[in-house]
Amino acid sequence: MTQHDDRFRLQHMLDHAKEAVSLIEGKKLADLKYERMLELSLIRLVEVVGEAAARISYEEQERYPSIPWAQVVGMRNRLTHGYDQIDLNILWDTIEIDFPLLIKELEKILC
Numbered sequence: 535m536t537q538h539d540d541r542f543r544l545q546h547m548l549d550h551a552k553e554a555v556s557l558i559e560g561k562k563l564a565d566l567k568y569e570r571m572l573e574l575s576l577i578r579l580v581e582v583v584g585e586a587a588a589r590i591s592y593e594e595q596e597r598y599p600s601i602p603w604a605q606v607v608g609m610r611n612r613l614t615h616g617y618d619q620i621d622l623n624i625l626w627d628t629i630e631i632d633f634p635l636l637i638k639e640l641e642k643i644l645c
Contacts, residue, residue: 539589540594543586544594544640544643544644545644546582547586548640548644551579551637553579554576554583555630555633555634557575557629558626563623563626566626576629577613577625579629580610580613580628580629584613585610587606587607588607588610598639601636602636606636
C-alpha cells in the first residue's frame with residue numbers, strides 16, 4: 535500500500551465523519567425513532583469511516599497514535615456484524631462526541 539492510498543483513505547474518513555456530524559446538526563437522538571433514512575445514513579457513514587480506517591497501513595497508523603484506530607474499526611465491525619443489535623445511543627455519541635475530535639486529528643494530518 536502506498537502513502538497515496540493512505541491519504542486517499544484518510545480523506546474518506548474525514549469526509550464521511552464530517553458528513554455524519556452535519557447530518558445531526560439541529561437534531562436530537564429521539565429523531566432517529568422517526569427518521570429511518572437518517573438512522574440508515576448515519577450507520578452507513580460510520581461504517582465507511584471504520585472501513586477506511588481498517589485499510590490504512592500499519593505504518594501510517596503508527597505515525598498517528600492520536601487516532602483511536604482500533605475503536606474506529608471496532609465500531610464499523612459492530613455496526614456491520616451486529617446489525618440487529620445497534621445501540622442508537624452509542625451511534626449518536628460516536629457522531630456527536632467522538633467524530634468532532636476525529637475530524638480535528640484528521641485535518642491536522644491532511645493539511
